[in-house]
Amino acid sequence: MNIQNSFRAQPDARGHFGPFGGRFVSETLMPLILELEREYRTAKKDPAFAAEFDDLLRHYVGRPSPLYFAERLTARVRADAVPGKGAKIYLKRDELNHTGAHKINNTVGQILLARRMGKTRIIAETGAGQHGVATATVAARFGLPCVIYMGARDVARQSPNVFRMKLLGAEVRAVESGAKTLKDAMNDAMRDWVANVHNTFYIIGTAAGPHPYPELVRDFQSVIGREAREQMLEREGRLPDLLVAAIGGGSNAIGLFHPFLDDPEVAMLGVEAAGRGLHTDAHAASLAGGAPGVLHGNRTYLLQDGDGQIAEAHSISAGLDYPGIGPEHAWLHETGRVEYASATDDEALAAFQLLCREEGIIPALEPSHALARVVDRAREMDEDRIVLANLCGRGDKDIFTVAEALRVAL
């Protein structure tokens, strides 16, 4: 396959994924973004950088994460399917990583870049708190002071993660502007960054933001897909038929998908958060319910009104509660290479409980959205087919949210 026909050759030199991506930041940040890009290009070619990244992922994060055949979930799906239907379901167990989610793959990579650039202070935004915890963790590991911006509403609904970040030595700043969730935390992180560019590295948590962030976050997260590809070939002697992953900004999904993009036999499904339903305005499905626009440094699909004012997103999962999506997903959506669907709060809750009971795994609410669609799709596929879902986080952080949704008093 030549480069022109590859889905893996994006972005272009200006950071564009087709009409998406780019560098929409204030002039103060431009020189820093250009420096980051230069530094990343150098690091990417430096075997010592790759060696240190791989070593930390292995011994600190606990990679490779297992590829697990979900036998009882598969049996359960087959029980509800017509004879001969019901694909085998595999789970990529990124919830077993240190700190409980895929987020740390990226924070390890970015803090190594921060150190190369001589930056002495780390900032990050967080929604559910998983990226905040992963950032606070690597900041502690490398001995750098760390400030985490988190919407005040998320601080309230994710209190265990707030305490984790504090234990790890990070300062957590509750953001009171806007809807007090992830988008507002990102605004305040960018305000901090622009005022402290001389010494501060902004560890962005998803495959979004100004170029080169979408590219470098994808590259760091692609360890998920590379491992999964190798593990699947080892287990089954062939590639999976369908990959499924949840999408907020989309970093776990692009990490799983990217190494398979040029394998035409592998279909891919990204699952957005439909909240209370796509027919309501309480959802976080930017592709299904949004339009292209510019926010937080990149051009992508956004939930917005006719004047370009950004709408508030809603999802039971704080990690998916964002009105945008990474620009590479916007491009993969428009090219048709990846299919995008959605799952509601209720569907995610049902899938959450299903996985607890069938497999003895408490998933995070984020991948529970993916699992909801995995069950539907697997049921319609022939039983010799294979579905691989990314279990990108564990659900310990969500038990209070789930208890409230199920009206259980703890």
Added chain:
Amino acid sequence: MTRLAAAFARARAEHRAALVAFTTAGDPTPAACGGILDALVAGGADVVELGMAFTDPMADGPAIQAANLRALGAGTTTVQILSLAAAFRARHPQVPLVLMGYANPMLRRGPDWFARAVAESGVDGVICVDLPPEEDDRLGPALRLQGVAPIRLATPTTDAARLPAVLEGAEGFLYYVSVAGITGLQQAAQGSIDEAVGRLRAATSLPVAVGFGVRTPAQAAAVGRVADGVVVGSALVELVGAHGEAAVPYVTQAVRALADALRAARQEIAA
């Protein structure tokens, strides 16, 4: 000569910096905003800068964030902002009017629609905070086609190697953001402003206006001794926030104090 060029030329002829006064469109309400704009002119502003409210004003500090919320809360729409501009142009045929805002509201209906609409409303220039030269093709060509100046920002982080890219395609005036940060908070050291203005002047024939962190007449005077223009925003917006529809006399008085300070600034040097 464009209205912007004429305003800076007139100020220069009068041996003073031009005063660029900012308010947020639709603040405190779309109906009351026209009165605030008139107050800026009555107080002696040479250029009026009208902020387009956005839900996510990432470059702005607390004062202008709050103004954005007030304007949006009062139901301000893009069409109303254009009407405010058109009405201003009818009342003040000679006073240059510049729109400042973020890319998403400007690009929502497409760059051609926006450029035509602002040109028809009598807007002289557009400052798009999150559209660096690298992304100029998203909006710049459409503005130039309509004769609207794309006004560029230079900052303390814009080094000599990068400055030519910033100046390429810049029109109207060059806006020097004097601090690496958000609007309305810190003030830059005067020495750094003097140095930067000198450096920018050597690289462009456009007037250089300095903003971010300029609040008081004394600060404005200090900046106005070296710069071609001085931009004051948050300090005026705070008056609208504090007094709402009754802010007109406060704003007029504050602008007059700033304008007087700029007039006196270079006379002190001469004396």
